[in-house]
Amino acid sequence: MAERGVKVDHATLNRWVVKFAPLIAARAHARKRPTATSWRMDETYIKVKGKWTYLYRAVDRDGQALDSLLSERRDLSAARRVFKRAIGTNGVPDRIVIDKSGANLAGLQAVNVILKFTGNGRTIEVRQVKYLNNILEQDCCGLRALEESNGDFEVS
Known part of the structure; x- marks a missing residue:
């Protein structure tokens, strides 16, 4: 705005963010592609700003990113949180493929209990098959490239 000679107070910018952010989010949600059911x-x-954290990622079978979460711990609450957020924005899938992590399995079982008691009538099929998760395992290469370009980001 300063390039065009318009002086705007920082409080005005903050009001614009509060006013227009929900409108932009609603339009983006309306244009969102439908996700696959698997x-x-x-x-x-990964290491973010010198601190080791867990990056949880959820994608559909086509590789479309559904949700991600940075967590200090690899536990039930982190797994449940990423599943609930992904389901909240994308709907309930038919099946989810995970690795052999006990936290992920416990998180999905907790979400299935919630779905059962809310009257949804359907639960999520859990599959623990390593080769089906290759979409995510190969995606680590993109994280490695980001690590090389930025010193504050490392992947184990």
Whole structure:
């Protein structure tokens, strides 16, 4: 705005963000592609700003990113949180493929209990097959490229 000679106070910009962010989010949600009914979920251990954290990622079978979450711990609450967020924005999938992580399995079982008691009538099929998760396992190469370009980001 300063390039065009318009002086705007920072409080005005903040009001614009509060006013227009929900409108932009609603339009983006309306244009969102439908997701496949089979999802993949994985976590990887990465270093962000010198601190090791877990990056949880959920994608559909076509590789479309559904949700991601940075967590300090690899536990039930982190897994449940990423599943609930992904389901909240994309709907309930038919099946989710995960690795052999006990936290992910417990998180999905907790979500299935919630779905059963809310009257949804359907639960998520859980598959623990390593080769089906190759979409996410191969995606680590993109994270490695980001690591090389930025010193504050490392992947184990």
